[in-house]
């Protein structure tokens with residue numbers, strides 16, 4: 033997380049996206065969560081040299097982005113920003129695994145390059161799926177879904193509170209950094225001492241805030257448990273979404289669709 | 303550093319999910335025993351604090367780079383192991399969802415690497431042992447430094463092992479280890495220094511906070527042996543069940559990393575290198591076992607059958623890889639992409655019209 | 658039932674770090690009164706308010722709400738009777754969306770689902786914020802946050818409202834709307850504030866605190882005219898009562 037300030041803007045932009053009311057946004061959050069997890073698991077279950085078999089899976093993000101009215105360029109940019117770790121670990125594959133695996137005319141591709149490409153495709157698919165989940169569902173609903181699906185209540189409550197105060201404390205921190213940068217010159221004042229004072233101050237304020245929030249909760253009858261009333265209902269449309277996609281994922285996992293198409297084209301060409 | 307979805311196999315990811323779920327349930331249960339309900343808002347707000355604090359950084363002298371607060375250790379010091387673990391889990395979930403740091407399947411791994419080690423090992427067995435009941439600035443410094451460094455070393459080792467077991471990356475164990483551990487040594491030193499400085503600051507400004515943070519949790523009800531034993535059992539069970547599932551279902555979804563990476567075939571002596579390569583080839587839909595001409599004669603559907611099922615035919619055709627075969631895969635893949643693009647475009651158009 | 662709904666008698670409180678915040682505060686409030694609590698920074702206003710609904714328990718002296726003296730036993734009853742609006746709405750609005758936040762209190766009271774819904778919508782419509790019900794609090798303006806914070810207290814149907822600096826950081830229009838809103842309430846209201854113009858509009862009675870003690874207690878009109886008293890309480894005549902800045906006269910310039 034190099035530039036955390038812009039990360040905050042990202043959070044709030046993704047949050048904005050989730051307030052739309054498209055057909056995708058209206059689906060039950062549990063359904064979307066399960067489908068996303070199934071998608072990721074299926075994609076990752078392919079062998080490490082798989083490329084063609086992975087390609088049909090783009091249909092899922094493509095359809096959801098289109099129906100959910102999500103900005104594709106923005107999502108792709110976010111995927112790229114997150115890429116370094118997978119890239120740096122993956123890039124060793126071409127170095128280690130040099131056995132020629134594919135021959136395209138004069139072009140020889142080693143197994144390493146193929147598996148590297150496979151890693152990057154997996155990366156794009158899984159990360160996009162997670163981003164789509166959050167942009168089309170919203171964090172709060174994902175938390176509700178988690179809770180309804182049996183995650184410990186205290187975890188769900190933590191997630192909700194964390195998300196709520198992310199914005200408040202993010203503001204406070206950016207005010208602090210702005211105040212510092214207005215009075216620092218040539219990195220004087222950017223040192224460790226000032227830094228720890230700032231963090232310490234922020235932490236003290238945070239602790240005070242926690243105390244006030246607790247008071248505010250107590251004043252309204254808080255007894256250690258947070259009750260959230262939001263009935264969720266899974267309808268036929270939701271079930272259709274989940275079963276339809278899961279079925280498709282299984283089909284795409286079992287049958288090499290690009291192969292068939294390539295074959296058909298070859299037939300036509302002939 | 304966060305483990306990424308793209309680098310792990312479903313088996314490893316799934317097993318770690320189960321382990322982490324167990325730890326979460328355990329921590330949540332422990333927390334419930336605690337009567338102090340002020341912990342509820344405190345954890346949430348401190349989780350947000352970790353994010354906010356990461357916006358503030360300092361320049362590391364002589365390196366031109368900058369450092370910031372990581373989180374796990376300071377949470378453990380302020381909240382104790384169970385609450386800190388839950389808070390860390392929340393932080394990592396938000397990072398996975400919003401910043402694509404890690405991923406949903408890798409979330410279990412990440413919570414384990416960055417939550418379990420600092421909260422359940424480094425804090426109780428290193429920090430608390432060094433700092434003791436009566437903290438001094440020096441003890442806090444040494445305790446935070448050692449605990450943060452060791453916590454992160456364990457986390458980094460976790461990343462290496464999980465990558466290794468997943469078998470997606472070719473990076474050899476030793477090389478990866480040599481890469482990861484020193485980087486995390488540096489990160490750990492920074493983390494330890496920052497943690498110590500902030501804790502000392504709070505301790506000086508508002509000693510009562512640190513006292514309440516230390517007092518009610520003389521980790522007595524906390525039996526490490528039980529937790530570790532439980533973890534081991536869970537890991538072995540889930541790993542075992544998933545691999546069993548994978549090995550009995552060779553034609554279904556391939557869940558297992560063993561099959562995926564072709565390592566089992568490697569071990570089988572009678573098959574040899576050729577068989578291994580054949581097994582690899584089988585995995586590459588890019589590499590059909592029919593040539594350009596031949597496929598034209600065959601029914602596409604049958605080719606597909608042969609691709610997934612017919613191991614024997616494949617072994618025969620290896621290693622004859624011709625231009626035509628790869629090309630058909632390539633064309634198919636491209637077409638799939640184009641079709642997907644058209645579908646997306648059409649749907650968006652349709653949506654726009656409806657609105 | 659007693660005529661006085663709030664009775665505070667010789668209340669004292671010292672913070673754990675040794676700061677004496679209240680040193681013997683006493684007053685009586687009757688049904689339906691709207692009272693202002695004014696005084697310098699650090700005079701002890703917030704500390705006093707925290708006692709009125711049991712966020713703090715008296716160290717010495719007594720607080721009585723309705724027929725019950727405030728003790729740990731009567732706490733649930735007191736919290737139901739006294740609704741507290743905090744100074745910073747961000748502290749008060751901790752739930753993911755406005756609806757959940759307004760429903761937080763009623764759900765804790767153990768009300769059935771339909772009653773909760775009715776109360777929430779009712780409270781939101783009183784403050785004119787029904788359209789905000791599905792919004793998360795971090796996407797509200799300062800004025801909207803304040804309205805919702807008030808609704809989150811109203812939904813518990815308290816008979817006494819306690820507010821800490823309700824007009825702080827509101828723009829003039831939002832402030833005016835808030836004053837109009839408070840005017841329509843029939844609750845007993847006690848407001849800690851530095852906004853003396855609002856006091857003039859809203860509160861018939863004013864209590865001045867100084868260094869943890871009551872400096873004056875009486876009709877707002879009289880207190881706000883007494884320059885000596887105001888000065889010793891670190892206060893200042895509201896602009897409206899000061900002479901016209903252009904001609905120095907008591908009446909407005911023509």
Ligand SMILES: Nc1ncnc2c1ncn2[C@@H]1O[C@H](COP(=O)(O)OP(=O)(O)OP(=O)(O)O)[C@@H](O)[C@H]1O
Nearest residue numbers: 672674676677678697698699700701702703704705
């Ligand atoms: N949590 C605390 N710990 C220690 N002392 C405190 C605490 N909160 C307030 N005080 C002290 O108690 C005294 C009264 O504070 P209080 O917040 O009640 O004042 P106030 O009248 O509300 O001031 P303001 O107008 O600035 O809000 C002050 O001297 C303050 O420093």
Ligand SMILES: [Mg+2]
Nearest residue numbers: 702703704821
């Ligand atoms: Mg105050």
